[in-house]
Amino acid sequence: MQGERELIERSRNGDAEAFSRLVGRYEDRIYRLAKTVCTGLSAEADDVYQDTFLTAFKKLKSFRGDAELGTWLYRIASNLCLMKRRKKGSEPFVPLLDRPHDHEDGPAHQLRDWSPTPEEAAHKKELVDKASGALAKLPMDYRLVLTLRDVEGLSAEETAKILKLSIPAVKSRLHRGRLFLRDEFEKSL
């Protein structure tokens, strides 16, 4: 496999074929992020996917290489998602997220099992719909953190760098978002 640095250098000199190979390495991840964060709106997700790589191609000369290329692409895609949200202007209102931390759940959460059944696990689409439907109820700031951490599997530190947040802010959004989703999954029983 050709080295990423070499492909980046060739792309910087306008080699579209080299850049296309870099796109091939990252496009599934970027599309997935766009689709998850733009909550299933195919047209918006597609715009973010296309614009991420076009922006990256144009700005590749300013990519210093002190971050991973994947991190840089995630950052561009996240910013494009946030710009789309600003243009739209509306966000889900989730009063639960303003509640102080409260984890004295009692036994109720122990008794109700909404985790994916083997049938659900076998039906990819239903499970994806269930997760993305719940995620859509959260504000985008939370969707971004949950997607980068729990779907893409990045660390809190990487997520903080991509979103230009502090690590405690990432953890706070992550935890509140997870608790909200847990309640949503329970409601869907």
Place this chain on the structure above:
Amino acid sequence: MKLENLSCRRRLTLLLDYLDRELPAPQRKLLARHRASCRSCASLLKTVEKTVRTLKALKRASPPPASSRRALRASLSRASRA
């Protein structure tokens, strides 16, 4: 350190770090012991673990359609000639 003496916020932060395997070994052992004896924290951890597992299903979402891939390549080709 006694978990019972910590504020709710501090305890939650520790539990989250435990879940995400971001705690040093001694604290991790302490939390594992606490989990075994505290029904409330065990319930919280179990349900949040299930939430994360469900979210991971999104990793299996469909890749970009072939038409989008082609459109991107065409746009990139135009951008490289501009």
